[in-house]
Amino acid sequence: MSGVSAQIDPLPIEPVRGPLSAAIRVPGSKSLSNRHLVLAALARGETRLRGLLACDDCDRLLAALDACGVAHRIEQTTGDVIITGGAGRLPRGASVNLGDGGTPTRFMLALAALADGDTIVDGSARMRERPVAEGVELLRALGARIEYIEAEGRLPVRIRGGTLRGGAIEVGRTASSQFVSALMLVAPALSQGVDIRFTDAPTSASYLELSLAALAAAGVNAEITRGPVLLSAATLGGGLARIAIAPQPIRAGAIDIEPDASSAVYPAAAAVLCGGTVALDGLPRHSAQPDIAFLDDIAMRGARVEVVARDRDTPPTATRVSAGEHLRGHDANYARMPDAAVMAMVLAACGDGPSLFTGLGTLRVKESDRIASVAAGLRALGGTVETGDDWARVHPLPLRMTPASIDTVNDHRIAMAFAVLGLAREGVSIANPACVGKSWPGFWSALDLLRSTT
Numbered sequence: 001m002s003g004v005s006a007q008i009d010p011l012p013i014e015p016v017r018g019p020l021s022a023a024i025r026v027p028g029s030k031s032l033s034n035r036h037l038v039l040a041a042l043a044r045g046e047t048r049l050r051g052l053l054a055c056d057d058c059d060r061l062l063a064a065l066d067a068c069g070v071a072h073r074i075e076q077t078t079g080d081v082i083i084t085g086g087a088g089r090l091p092r093g094a095s096v097n098l099g100d101g102g103t104p105t106r107f108m109l110a111l112a113a114l115a116d117g118d119t120i121v122d123g124s125a126r127m128r129e130r131p132v133a134e135g136v137e138l139l140r141a142l143g144a145r146i147e148y149i150e151a152e153g154r155l156p157v158r159i160r161g162g163t164l165r166g167g168a169i170e171v172g173r174t175a176s177s178q179f180v181s182a183l184m185l186v187a188p189a190l191s192q193g194v195d196i197r198f199t200d201a202p203t204s205a206s207y208l209e210l211s212l213a214a215l216a217a218a219g220v221n222a223e224i225t226r227g228p229v230l231l232s233a234a235t236l237g238g239g240l241a242r243i244a245i246a247p248q249p250i251r252a253g254a255i256d257i258e259p260d261a262s263s264a265v266y267p268a269a270a271a272v273l274c275g276g277t278v279a280l281d282g283l284p285r286h287s288a289q290p291d292i293a294f295l296d297d298i299a300m301r302g303a304r305v306e307v308v309a310r311d312r313d314t315p316p317t318a319t320r321v322s323a324g325e326h327l328r329g330h331d332a333n334y335a336r337m338p339d340a341a342v343m344a345m346v347l348a349a350c351g352d353g354p355s356l357f358t359g360l361g362t363l364r365v366k367e368s369d370r371i372a373s374v375a376a377g378l379r380a381l382g383g384t385v386e387t388g389d390d391w392a393r394v395h396p397l398p399l400r401m402t403p404a405s406i407d408t409v410n411d412h413r414i415a416m417a418f419a420v421l422g423l424a425r426e427g428v429s430i431a432n433p434a435c436v437g438k439s440w441p442g443f444w445s446a447l448d449l450l451r452s453t454t
Contacts, residue, residue: 010405010429013422013447018454019276023318024446026264026280028053028257029289030439031207034103035214036255037061038111038185041070043085043218045252052081052257056438060097061104067094068115085252088189093117093161100124100367100410100438103178106135109157110182113144113164114189120149122156126410130365132157135179142166142183142194166190166247170197175365177204181211187245188220195244202240204362206290206336212243213288219251258282261289262339263440266416268295268321269347270450272303273424277322278450279308285319294340295319301351302328327351329396335359338366339413345374346417348394349383350424361390367438368409377418380404381427403427412438419447 028051037058040047052058062072062081069091071084093115098105105123109132112119122128133153136146145160166187171180180202187194202208212222225242259282271278285307286292295305302324308317329351334341341360348355363370371392375385382402384395406428408415412435422428436443 010431011433012429013419015426016274016423016451016454020271020274020278020450020453021276022450022453023279023281024267025282026259027440029260031210032257033058038107039218039250040083040085041065042088042189043250043252044087047083047252048254049081050256057101057104060099060101064096064108067096068092090115093119095120097122100126106178107182109135110186112159115161117161119159120156128155131175134174138179141169166192166194168195170199172200174203177207184211188248188250193246197242205240210288261291265294265340265343266420269343270420270423271321272298272323273350275323279318279320281318283319290337291340293337297332301330329353329355331356333359338362342370342374342413343417345394346421349378349397354393354395356393358391368411373409373414377406401425401427405429405431408432408435410435412436416443
């Protein structure tokens with residue numbers, strides 16, 4: 001399928017004919033790759049990134065950094081990406097286009113304010129629809145000079161380099177955690193650092209924790225305060241109340257990027273839906289990546305999730321997912337792992353009863369409105385889905401689905417989730433299959449690998 005999949009549109013998905021028995025290593029974490037690209041660009045000296053994800057999002061960010069004078073090279077024998085950092089600044093401004101990449105765009109807005117010169121940041125038609133005003137206002141509050149070129153609150157924007165000084169800021173509920181992560185990642189390079197005080201529970205706080213983990217790997221110290229400190233929702237339950245990052249050097253060196261938990265949800269779901277077992281090589285059972293919690297959710301639905309046993313002198317290096325006797329309906333809150341929610345909702349449509357998903361507010365402003373996109377796809381196949389602003393209730397699909405071509409809305413996660421469903425059930429075709437290149441260009445080859453193990 002891999003050689004022609006991007007050329008067949010819509011792409012019919014052939015179901016597997018037996019249980020799976022596969023081992024697969026998914027690509028490097030997209031979330032960690034983007035964070036370490038930012039940190040490497042601001043470090044002093046060379047940073048070697050092992051396992052950096054090769055996908056449209058990361059390629060766009062790497063190209064934007066290159067345009068702004070951050071040199072990099074790829075070691076041919078290992079595929080490692082070696083970046084020569086600018087010691088807290090970007091050598092020049094440029095005009096850059098980050099395509100559909102929400103994370104790269106929001107990170108670049110902050111980075112551009114550290115350039116020696118003005119930078120214009122733009123994106124695709126969809127990215128021009130996605131919100132950036134909150135991030136722009138946070139940056140302006142810390143000194144950045146940014147202007148909208150065409151429409152207020154939307155890309156493209158012009159950023160005056162060298163204007164971001166940092167300081168203290170209060171942050172309430174945001175549309176995306178990526179704005180706050182962007183501040184955190186550039187904070188060590190700012191003359192005043194950044195002192196973030198949350199006045200409400202942070203959006204997707206698990207991704208802020210991932211940013212803290214990436215900063216720590218680059219030798220950056222952060223002062224973290226957890227509740228109860230302030231009389232606000234942010235402190236309830238011991239959540240993040242304050243993150244303070246002082247000016248300090250970002251350490252260059254070697255960084256190993258974990259396999260992507262967000263990508264791992266697809267082969268894990270394939271094991272659950274098709275039967276059999278899939279070992280996720282290199283993926284730890286517990287990780288700072290938020291989407292690792294998808295494994296806990298499918299365990300609640302009846303799957304078996306276990307660490308692969310090695311000999312006692314060798315640490316475990318894989319997590320194995322096996323199908324249970326049946327797939328249970330189960331209610332779940334996906335606020336901490338929004339990228340995995342698409343696969344979780346599609347998988348739940350094969351359960352033995354309805355499943356209520358909550359905490360989905362950020363899905364409305366992703367590459368597509370993912371609540372609406374999943375609902376439309378399942379309804380096209382004969383399913384029933386109820387939706388609200390930040391929730392969805394998924395009912396079991398009929399045993400004989402209505403054949404349908406799934407409108408992926410150019411959203412990689414919609415394409416991959418419904419393709420996994422197509423491995424288990426007849427009647428699924430995927431429109432615009434090439435959109436998986438945003439996060440996993442080799443996805444169709446991986447699907448072929450899974451199919452070949454039955």
